[in-house]
Amino acid sequence: MNAQLLINKKKLKEFNKKISVSGDKSISIRWVLLASLANGVSKAQNLLISEDVIAAIKAMRKLGVKVIQKNKSCKIYGTGFNGFKYKKNLTINAENSGTLGRLILGLLVNTTKPIKLIGDQSLSKRDFRRVSDPLSKFGAIFRLKNKKNLPLTILGTKKLEPISYFEKKGSAQCKSSVIFAGLRTKGTTFIKAKKSRNHTELMCKYLGLPISVKNKKNYDEIKVKQIKEIKPFNYKIPSDISSSSFFIVLTVLSKNSKLLIKNVNVNDSRIGVVRILKKMGADIVFKNKKIYKSEKIADIQIKGGSNLKAINCPSKLNSDAIDEFLVIFLVAAKAKGISYFKGLAELNQKESPRLKWGSKILNMMGVKNIVTGSALKIYGNPDLEIKKQVVIKNFLKDHRVFMTGIIAALSFGGKWKIHDKDSIKTSFPNFLKIINDLKK
Known part of the structure; x- marks a missing residue:
């Protein structure tokens, strides 16, 4: 079998299991960035060892930070908040990670030498003007390909000016990048941000x-x-809710199956998938709830x-x-009635145009659906x-498209051929191992 191709011919039989999924990617990358700027040695357990997080570690090493990483444990010897070494002709490769690519620019606004930021084919197509525009107001200078894309070059300044910024898209990456730049700037930076995940704020609060x-009701003032x-x-990194969502949906779609996912980050700004699925009638319960370093953690049954x-x-x-919308669409495909999702333009700003791919996968499955602008209507079929x-x-090697295909194949049957198996290395390298454990 082609190493890049996965063939699935059977639905998954019912199961009753306990699993643990990989460490939270958003928290792992933020920990790497902030620990690198700390005054001293920081340690992490259960760090997600994926290509995105490894790219963050490589970026920190290029900036003069010592990092020792072994399996899921990591030790970072922080350089202090102004300790990055800005060398001539420095190039940082964010690879596939939009989180790394956008967040690190907020920390580089004081670079005294030009730094080139590059990424893979997928990341190079994504919009970086959404961060370069506000960061330019601090005083940094950017040159972007097509005035929008990677590769880009940033030249910072020692005379950073605080800004007022309205983040209208609900992008945690844009908001976090501006927060990081604000931490380097004399005076007060004001941010009015549409609601989005708040790991950066919580980690900063803990520190x-x-x-x-x-x-506020519809936005936050920061x-x-x-x-x-x-x-x-x-930091002991909790399990990732986005990675967990694939197994949540697999269980929801599997009659007579039960699953317990241990020690998952259930941050209020990340559990939209659970709220949506419960509205659709799914049986999902949080157990053993606790607060860990300002983050909410629970087991998910x-x-x-x-x-x-x-x-x-x-x-x-x-x-x-x-x-999580790609797998949510799979639940809508089996639900009784017509489901309607709107305002999903941001889905097409991800690793691939995911709204288009969600519709395409449904079409391949024989599920009627209609895309109109940024809205999707799905005609469910319980049978x-x-x-x-x-x-x-x-x-475009989008890891979530690959994993959604696997969940669909195991839930609905048919003979599936899903390419680019290695795409999961960016966020969830042991996804298929857990799938195989559920089959036993």
Whole structure:
């Protein structure tokens, strides 16, 4: 079998299991960045060892930070908040990681030498003007390909000016990049941000950094002041809710199956997938809830076989589930009635145009759906069963498209050929191992 191709011919039999999924990617990357700027040695356990996180570690090493990484443990010898070494002709490769590519620019706004930021084919097509525009207001200078894309070059300044910024897209990456730049800037930076995941704010709060957040109904008001130092900090990274979502959906779609996913980050700004699926009738419960370093953690218990109903999905839940919509669409495919999702333009700003891919996969499955602008209507079929061949390829190696294909194949049957198996290395390298464990 082609190492880049996975063939699946059987639906998954019912199961009753406990699993642990990989460490949270968003927290892993933020820990690497902030620990690198701490005054001293920080340690992490259960760090996600994926290509995105390894790219972050490589970037820090290029900036003069010593990092010792072994399996899922990592030790970072922080250089202090102004300790990055800006060398001539420095190139940083963010590879496939939009989180790394956008967040690191906020920390590089004081570079005294030009730094080139590059990425893979997929990342190079994504919009970086959404961060270069606000960061330019601090005083940094950018040159971007086509005034929008990677590769780009940043030249910072020692005379950073605080800014006022309105983040309208619900992008945690844009918001976090500006927060990081604000931490380097004298005075107060004001951010009005549409609701999005808030790991940066929570980690800064845990570290006692000068950030204040006022939660309004539809947006947050954030004030950021300059800091002098970050104390070193240890972190046991909780499991990733986005990675967990594939197994949540697999269980929801599997009659008589039960699953417990241990120690998952259930941050309020990340559990849109759970809120949406519960509105559709899924049986999902949080157990053993606790707070760890300002983040909410819980075990997630899922029972399959519920009668699923269609949803007119409230768009206010979109940003809290932006990475999970591909698998949510699979649940809508089996739900009774017509589901309607709107305001999903941001999906097409991901590793691949995911709204288009969501529709395409449904079409291949024989599920009627209509895309209109940034909205998707799905005509559910509770008796859905696939008996034909489905081939998924040419999806810009988007890990979530690959994993969604696997969940669809195991849930609905048919003969599936899914290309670019190695795409999962960016975010969830042991995905297929857990799948195989569920088959035993």
